[in-house]
Amino acid sequence: MKTLTRALLILTVFAVLAGIVTVSVNLVASVAVSMGLIDSAEERASEEAAREAAAQSASPAQDEERNSPEDFNLFAYAARWILSLGKDVFIIAIPVFAIVIPKSLFAKLRKRA
C-alpha cells in the first residue's frame, strides 16, 4: 500500500510536469506562429504530405530496391551499432572523467595534508 501510494505520487509529479511542459511548448509555438517565425501545424502537415507524395511518385521502385533484404550487411550493421554506442558512451564519459578525476585528486591531496 505504501509503495503504491509512493508510485502514484511519483506519477502525479510526472503528470504535473508533463502538463507544464505541454502548455509551455504550445504557448511558445502559438506565439512564434502568430509572429510569423515558424509555420503552423496545418501548413507543415500539408507541406510534408506534398513532399512525401512527390517522393513516392518519383521513385517507388528505387525505394523497394534500397530496402531489399539482400542489401542487408550484418557486419556493417554491427559496426554502426558499435560506433553509435561508442559515441554515446564517450559523451557520457566526458563529464564523468571531468568530475571524478579532479575529485579523487583533491581527496588524495587532502589526505596528505
Added chain:
Amino acid sequence: MITEASKSASSQTKVKLWIDIFIFIAFLVVMEPHLSDLPVHEWLGLSLTFVMVVHLLLSWDWIIQITKRFFKTVGGQNRINYILNWLFLLDGVVIMMSGIMISRVALPALGLHLTLGPGWYKLHDLSTNVALLLLGVHTALHWNWIVSTLSRYVFNPVLALVRK
C-alpha cells in the same frame, strides 16, 4: 534482527544495481532510433518511464530525507545531486512528452492520434542530447556507489568463480 535488516538492504541494493544497468543499456539503445527501428525506440522509451518510477521508489528514503533538510543541513554534494536529479526528471518528462507527441508507432497502435504542433521534433532532439550530458554528471556524482556496488556484486563474485 540486524542481519535481516542488512540482508534486506543488500537485496535492495542488488535490485537497484540491475535496474540501473538495464536503464543504462536501454537508454543507449533508445538513443539510436535509426538503428534500433522506430517501434523498438518508442515502446522501449515508453517502458523506461515505468522503470524510472521503480528507480525513484528505490531511492525514496534519500529523496524524502534531502527534501526535508534541503534548506537546513544538506551538504554541498547532496544539494548539487538533488538539484541535478530534479533537472534530470524535468528533462526526462520533456523527452517523454515530446516523444509521445511525435510518436508514429506506439500512440497510433493505442488508437491515439495527436495533432502535432511545431517544435516537438526539435525539442525531442535537444532534450535527449541534454539527457546524455546529465546522465554523465549523474554517473559521476554516484561514481563511488557504482564502483563499490559493481565490485561487490559483479566483479568479486566473477573473480571468485574464475579462481575456483
